[in-house]
Ligand SMILES: Nc1nc2c(c(=O)[nH]1)N[C@H]1C(S)=C(S)[C@@H](COP(=O)(O)OP(=O)(O)OC[C@H]3O[C@@H](n4cnc5c(N)ncnc54)[C@H](O)[C@@H]3O)O[C@H]1N2
């Protein structure tokens with residue numbers, strides 16, 4: 001059995017960043033840029049008003065001005081003003097030729113058809129936006145490696161960019177094993193268990209922008225499972241199996257993986273929950289066999305699957321490890337690293353109840369996993385522990 005650190009290291013070594021693809025910006029949210037983006041025009045593309053009001057020459061501010069027309073936002077007409085003139089303007093509109101300043105409409109009065117400015121704070125260029133003040137043509141707009149947030153996509157759209165080179169997110173297949181499973185919504189017959197792993201995993205994947213997720217079901221049968229894994233390999237980059245990785249007579253994940261030519265990288269990690277974790281590889285495809293207990297599934301997802309997905313798609317691992325003060329005493333046997341469902345707040349972590357791996361009730365309230373190292377037995381209240389923050 002390998003340690004948690006060794007398992008994590010093996011996953012890093014065997015996970016390759018996916019080749020970049022060109023994508024329309026509207027489909028690039030939550031991806032990482034694979035190439036620098038340069039501005040294709042000046043933005044704003046013309047000198048612009050930032051207020052509804054009047055465009056003037058600043059040197060005319062003390063004159064009584066003649067109003068000589070208007071330029072609204074979107075106009076294709078290009079007026080000009082000369083000394084003694086003002087033009088009606090609106091937010092976002094181009095300034096007429098000759099104008100350099102805008103007076104807000106609240107700061108003028110009209111006397112005998114003349115415009116008089118009443119703004120003691122008026123300065124040259126006030127309420128205008130210069131051409132190229134957001135970005136100039138040819139300038140670096142966004143660097144390779146940038147994560148595409150909603151704001152980043154808005155920025156790119158606003159400077160006229162339509163397509164970007166990005167690292168794709170993986171296509172994922174979740175394979176459920178277990179004859180006992182039945183869908184929530186149906187009556188629970190004797191011996192049946194409500195299937196929850198596909199729900200938690202799909203939600204967790206969706207949270208990180210991964211929407212190409214298929215859920216496949218396999219009976220506890222070697223032939224069927226082998227066929228289902230082959231199907232998943234044909235359509236996905238990452239395969240997550242749940243259940244069937246232990247030593248029971250109906251645990252076929254290892255055998256079926258072998259029949260699919262999947263190379264076993266490791267099986268079994270010195271940890272609780274999730275001890276029988278399996279990790280394999282076929283070409284660039286990654287195969288995770290997560291122990292079926294619902295808490296083991298999620299604990300292994302945050303510890304191993306999500307970091308691999310992040311590497312695959314050029315992202316930072318969203319699961320951050322920090323130090324925290326433990327607020328309860330805890331005792332465990334030496335030998336396995338324990339990941340406790342916990343609550344982290346303001347530098348302090350509390351281990352929650354219901355730690356058994358078949359229970360999700362406290363995971364549903366948890367915002368962290370408290371790491372209790374394999375080599376230690378006693379964890380005293382007030383001591384310092386490592387904590388993995390679960391991305392919310
Ligand atoms: N003799 C031994 N038995 C077990 C060992 C061991 O070392 N020796 N390890 C135990 C540990 S630890 C774990 S974890 C489990 C893992 O077993 P499997 O990965 O083979 O998982 P299953 O037996 O198929 O299922 C375990 C448990 O989880 C429930 N389950 C499965 N899939 C789902 C699902 N989609 N939704 C909800 N619940 C699910 C399943 O009904 C079982 O209760 O092995 C121990 N045994």
Ligand code: MOO
Pocket residue numbers: 271272273274275276291293295296357358
């Ligand atoms: O590893 Mo299992 O997940 O302890 O029950």
